[in-house]
Amino acid sequence: MTDKIAFKLNDKPVQLDVDGERPLLWVLRTDLGLTGTKYGCGAGFCGGCTVLINQRATRSCLLKIKDVKDKEVVTIEGLAKDGKLHPLQKAFMEHDGMQCGFCTPGMILTGVSLLKFNPQPTEQEIHSGLENNFCRCGAHVRIVQAMRQAAAEMKGAH
Amino acid sequence: MNTNDFLEANFRDIHSYEDLFASNRRDFLKRVGGGIVVFVAINDLLFGQEEVRRPRGGRLPSDFNAFLRIGEDGRVTCFTGKIEMGQGIITSLPQMLAEELDTPLDTVDIVMGDTDLCPWDAGTFGSMTTRMFGPALRAAAAEARAVLLELAADALKVPQTQLVAKGGVISDQQDPKNKISYGQLAKGQKIERHVEAKPPLKDPTQFKISGQSHTRRDGEAKVTGKAHYAADIRVPGMLYAKILRPPAHGAKLKSVDTAPAKAIDGVQVIQDGDLVAVLHQFPDVAEVALGKIKAEWDTPAATYDDKTVFDHLINVAPEARVVRGGQGGDLDAGMKSAAKKFDSTYLNSYVAHSPMEPHAALCQIEGDKATVWASTQNPFGARDQIAGAIGFSAEKVRVITPFVGGGFGGKTNNQEAVEAARLAKAAGKPVQVMWSREEEFFYDTFRPAAVVKISSGVDAAGKMAFWDYDVYFAGERGAAQFYTVPNHRTASRGSGFGGPASAHPFATGAWRAPGNNTNTFARESQIDIMAAGAGIDPVEFRLNNLSDERMIRVLKAAAEKFGWKPAKGPSKRGYGVACGIDADTYVAAIAEVAVDKAKGTVQVKRVVCAQDMAVIINPEGAKIQMEGCVTMGLGYALMEEVHFKDGKVLDTNYDTYELPRFSWVPEIETVLIENNDTKVRQGGGGEPAIILMGALVANGIYDATGARLFQLPMTPERIKAALQKA
Numbered sequence: 058m059t060d061k062i063a064f065k066l067n068d069k070p071v072q073l074d075v076d077g078e079r080p081l082l083w084v085l086r087t088d089l090g091l092t093g094t095k096y097g098c099g100a101g102f103c104g105g106c107t108v109l110i111n112q113r114a115t116r117s118c119l120l121k122i123k124d125v126k127d128k129e130v131v132t133i134e135g136l137a138k139d140g141k142l143h144p145l146q147k148a149f150m151e152h153d154g155m156q157c158g159f160c161t162p163g164m165i166l167t168g169v170s171l172l173k174f175n176p177q178p179t180e181q182e183i184h185s186g187l188e189n190n191f192c193r194c195g196a197h198v199r200i201v202q203a204m205r206q207a208a209a210e211m212k213g214a215h
Numbered sequence: 216m217n218t219n220d221f222l223e224a225n226f227r228d229i230h231s232y233e234d235l236f237a238s239n240r241r242d243f244l245k246r247v248g249g250g251i252v253v254f255v256a257i258n259d260l261l262f263g264q265e266e267v268r269r270p271r272g273g274r275l276p277s278d279f280n281a282f283l284r285i286g287e288d289g290r291v292t293c294f295t296g297k298i299e300m301g302q303g304i305i306t307s308l309p310q311m312l313a314e315e316l317d318t319p320l321d322t323v324d325i326v327m328g329d330t331d332l333c334p335w336d337a338g339t340f341g342s343m344t345t346r347m348f349g350p351a352l353r354a355a356a357a358e359a360r361a362v363l364l365e366l367a368a369d370a371l372k373v374p375q376t377q378l379v380a381k382g383g384v385i386s387d388q389q390d391p392k393n394k395i396s397y398g399q400l401a402k403g404q405k406i407e408r409h410v411e412a413k414p415p416l417k418d419p420t421q422f423k424i425s426g427q428s429h430t431r432r433d434g435e436a437k438v439t440g441k442a443h444y445a446a447d448i449r450v451p452g453m454l455y456a457k458i459l460r461p462p463a464h465g466a467k468l469k470s471v472d473t474a475p476a477k478a479i480d481g482v483q484v485i486q487d488g489d490l491v492a493v494l495h496q497f498p499d500v501a502e503v504a505l506g507k508i509k510a511e512w513d514t515p516a517a518t519y520d521d522k523t524v525f526d527h528l529i530n531v532a533p534e535a536r537v538v539r540g541g542q543g544g545d546l547d548a549g550m551k552s553a554a555k556k557f558d559s560t561y562l563n564s565y566v567a568h569s570p571m572e573p574h575a576a577l578c579q580i581e582g583d584k585a586t587v588w589a590s591t592q593n594p595f596g597a598r599d600q601i602a603g604a605i606g607f608s609a610e611k612v613r614v615i616t617p618f619v620g621g622g623f624g625g626k627t628n629n630q631e632a633v634e635a636a637r638l639a640k641a642a643g644k645p646v647q648v649m650w651s652r653e654e655e656f657f658y659d660t661f662r663p664a665a666v667v668k669i670s671s672g673v674d675a676a677g678k679m680a681f682w683d684y685d686v687y688f689a690g691e692r693g694a695a696q697f698y699t700v701p702n703h704r705t706a707s708r709g710s711g712f713g714g715p716a717s718a719h720p721f722a723t724g725a726w727r728a729p730g731n732n733t734n735t736f737a738r739e740s741q742i743d744i745m746a747a748g749a750g751i752d753p754v755e756f757r758l759n760n761l762s763d764e765r766m767i768r769v770l771k772a773a774a775e776k777f778g779w780k781p782a783k784g785p786s787k788r789g790y791g792v793a794c795g796i797d798a799d800t801y802v803a804a805i806a807e808v809a810v811d812k813a814k815g816t817v818q819v820k821r822v823v824c825a826q827d828m829a830v831i832i833n834p835e836g837a838k839i840q841m842e843g844c845v846t847m848g849l850g851y852a853l854m855e856e857v858h859f860k861d862g863k864v865l866d867t868n869y870d871t872y873e874l875p876r877f878s879w880v881p882e883i884e885t886v887l888i889e890n891n892d893t894k895v896r897q898g899g900g901g902e903p904a905i906i907l908m909g910a911l912v913a914n915g916i917y918d919a920t921g922a923r924l925f926q927l928p929m930t931p932e933r934i935k936a937a938l939q940k941a
Contacts, residue, residue, distance in 0.1 A: 083499040087455070092447035093440020095620075097571050098652040102869035105571055133440035142438065150434035153839055157301030158437030159571040159620030165438060184877040191869070193571050193621050194301045195846030197880045199839065 064125045067135025077123030082106045084122045085132060093133035093162045097191070104190030107163035108132050114170035133162035136169065144210045145169055148203035156194035164190050168204055177208055250401045251285040251362055254334075255355040255410040282334060283312060283355050285363070289383055289398025291316060291323045293352065296336025296595055297344050298328035299433065300570075300619035300626070301843075302901045303836040304344045306432045310832055311349055314425040315356035315417060318383040318397060328594045328616025338593030340624055340725060342798035342899020345832060350416070350897060357414040366400045419830045419891040428835035433618065443617045445590040446575035446649040453577065453645035454483065455498035456638050457505040459491040460654060463862030464721045466512040475507035485641045492638055494646060502651075517720060520860040524664050524720075525562050528687050531718050532708040538691045541684075541705035549681025549702025553672025555748045561669070561737040562926040563689065563909070565719075565857035566662040566850075567655075567866070568726060569874060572620020574658075575649035576632040578639035585639070586613045589632040592622045597629040601636045612636075623847075624725035628660055653867045660724030661857055663711060665689035667737035671700075677749045679760050686734055688718060693731030693797060693906060698742065698760045720859055727844075728902035731797045732851060736909030736927060739793040743784065743914045744923065752781035753792050753914065754805075765827055765895075770794050770803040772825040772886050777805040784918045789820075791915025793907040800828040800898030801888075804845070804907045806881070808915035812938055815931030817853060817916060819881040824907070827888035828898035838885040841904040845883050848908025850875045856928050 060077040063070065066089070075084060085091045085108070097105030099118050106117040109131040136143045145168050148154065155161040164187065171178060171186040178186060183204045192200065283293045293312050299305040309323040326332050328339075336348075360380060367385035368375045371393050379388050386394035419426060436442035459471070468491075473484045476493050482504045483494040493508070495501040519527040550556065576589040578601075585607055591597045594614040602609045619626060631648045639646040650658065666687040672680040679700040686694050690711020696703055709718060711730040726732070746756035754774050761767050773779075773792075782788070789810065794803035804824040808817050822845050831837055854873040858865040866872040913924045916934065922941035926933055 079497070080499050083497060086447075087497050087499075090449060091440070092443065092449075095444075095571070096446070096573070096649065098869055100652070100868050100870070103571065103652075133438075137439060142435075146438040149438045150430060153431050153434065153835065155301075155431070155434070155437050156303070156839070156843060157570070157572065157621040158433065158442050158618060159444060161437050162440050184880075187877045189876075191571060191874050191876070193569055193623070193847065193874060195843030195875070196839070197846055197875075197877055198842045198883055201877070201880075 544702030568625025570621030662726030689733035690730035739910030789919035798899030844904035
């Protein structure tokens with residue numbers, strides 16, 4: 058049983074014939090080959106599967122593909138625009154805001170969403186905004202530095 | 216939009232050495248064509264060899280462990296069986312190579328963890344890359360530079376002594392226009408060199424590329440989603456597997472009915488002995504189908520759980536073995552000379568590795584050759600295990616290691632790679648296995664629970680009089696006493712890597728700085744107890760009882776950076792101190808903690824950590840590893856503990872198993888001690904600082920409250936219990 062589900066994915070319209078009950082995470086990773094979105098726990102705890110839905114960080118393992126009908130979905134592959142990295146991506150590179158890099162896509166998209174709705178977060182707001190994204194390597198210090206730099210750089214862009 | 220639009224790169228493209236299927240030197244040379252190739256064997260060159268006697272998979276090969284090639288385009292490629300799992304050697308190894316070879320860093324490529332392209336390697340663990348592999352790679356690069364100088368002397372018709380190598384070009388000092396590039400020198404050459412004697416390496420004080428901080432070379436790939444991990448590899452026709460798992464360790468399959476799974480469109484069920492799996496073109500559909508399988512299990516009753524395991528461990532422990540150098544003086548005499556004696560028992564729990572990337576592997580069999588992309592710390596071990604499991608010769612199995620999403624010692628068993636290979640062979644199609652988080656918590660090779668018993672004493676002058684130490688099941692690493700104590704004995708019972716078979720309810724194994732987390736927690740807590748008992752400031756007490764200059768220097772560096780002001784404990788300030796040695800690296804740290812006595816919670820506010828690892832290749836990279844150790848170490852210090860009962864692992868996901876979060880992270884200041892003494896052994900950097908975290912926080916809690924914690928993790932419940940006793 059398949060449904061026709063249309064939505065915007067990384068700025069391009071997409072239409073799928075797919076069982077609408079299937080998890081967004083696996084449709085992205087498998088049907089669409091967007092493997093930057095990671096499976097980490099499958100239960101919404103770790104944040105590895107975070108994508109943007111209408112600009113808000115959302116855990117794709119908890120959503121069904123039918124939930125994004127007519128919405129705008131951005132994955133890590135779609136964050137750079139015209140070959141230009143998002144300021145937070147650049148800041149992660151400059152501060153080594155990652156080690157193994159597995160949590161990085163979810164971490165960056167959560168950070169992008171945080172900066173979108175709170176462009177000048179305090180240190181504590183950065184912590185609480187990223188609190189439910191896990192990084193096992195312990196890159197937290199550098200991630201916070203990257204967030205601060207991106208916030209400073211994006212000042213006035215909002 | 217089709218799938219291929221999204222597949223910009225997989226690891227086959229990134230390597231693009233498809234034409235170089237060579238597993239040995241002869242084949243490699245035949246296929247590589249022109250250029251200069253330098254081979255080096257770690258065996259011939261390294262002191263400290265005894266440190267690597269134990270790697271799983273056997274001894275180091277006598278042939279070679281590393282090679283580099285200078286191509287006709289002037290690019291230099293390092294081939295290594297090491298893998299990148301976050302520790303940053305994808306950046307530091309090219310730095311070492313570029314430094315010794317005098318070539319720009321951006322002309323260096325690195326191929327890692329591919330068993331057809333890279334020389335055999337035991338695996339990436341034990342902080343061995345920088346301290347064991349690094350010197351060998353530097354030697355190979357130095358040899359390559361010598362070859363280039365010989366060639367240049369001929370080409371430029373000037374004596375070698377008149378030549379200078381810089382930036383990938385060799386020029387005549389007297390006539391700088393008379394010059395030739397490495398690429399030009401390599402052109403048309405087929406030169407094979409073996410490093411026979413250790414060539415002179417550069418003096419670290421002259422480093423221009425090493426010793427400088429460089430950001431990660433994989434940064435862009437990792438921030439754009441282009442970095443591929445094993446579960447991200449796609450090949451045509453592949454299926455995803457979900458495997459039937461027992462409810463408890465030791466459970467045996469009694470009966471299974473797979474018919475309801477087979478009824479789902481597109482599902483293929485494989486039953487290969489004990490391996491029952493569901494395959495489908497979508498992993499989520501495979502999971503739904505797996506849920507329809509009806510299975511009955513025989514589950515044996517267990518006699519112990521996470522509460523009673525410590526008694527069990529002491530009961531089953533084999534005889535004590537005195538560790539190397541672990542005995543001296545006369546314990547009885549020491550006890551008589553002691554003014555105060557202290558007997559303590561320290562407990563440490565099972566801890567999960569919990570890398571964010573679950574174990575994953577994809578196996579594709581074409582003809583008589585199997586290719587497996589695996590998230591593994593030891594690709595060559597995986598290759599041999601896979602070959603054995605599917606009846607292939609090792610040469611007919613190629614393991615490719617994409618980026619590994621964290622390992623910490625937990626990705627060396629390769630069960631998932633063997634499963635993928637068995638299923639691919641049975642199905643006749645490529646099969647990917649990726650464990651769920653629940654499988655990850657079930658099949659992890661957990662850090663073993665362990666017990667340490669210490670009896671020690673201090674004389675009237677505040678000097679340690681005796682030290683009697685028994686560690687159960689953590690192993691010897693970090694057990695050896697480095698304080699000056701005239702009468703001492705240090706012994707270990709049971710392995711820190713599992714055995715005997717009856718010891719643990721599930722698999723156990725190496726966990727970042729294996730054994731040393733437990734040993735350092737016990738030793739540094741006991742030292743603190745003695746300092747407080749003697750009424751001496753804990754830093755001063757340590758310095759009074761140390762003679763090892765490197766340890767004294769690193770402890771003083773931490774104290775100075777922290778702004779330590781002496782006071783006997785408990786001073787109510789919440790200051791903790793700990794020091795230790797791991798992977799030939801000296802570390803010391805001082806922390807400030809705040810304890811909420813009502814809730815029993817701890818906030819670590821500040822950690823200053825100093826480290827002496829000898830030569831430093833990428834200073835910022837080394838500091839990042841220290842920060843990672845401090846942050847990850849907070850987990851086992853405060854919250855991480857695997858609960859189990861009747862063979863069932865009760866923690867199955869992050870609802871009950873807590874990892875360190877942003878709000879936990881203290882202000883971290885790191886100090887790297889400059890130590891370019893080439894006579895000391897090169898130390899590692901991925902693990903050492905993590906060994907301090909248990910004692911560091913325990914000693915901070917004691918200093919804040921007067922309550923002493925003897926068990927890790929120091930959960931609110933245990934802290935409140937200790938506060939009541941204080």
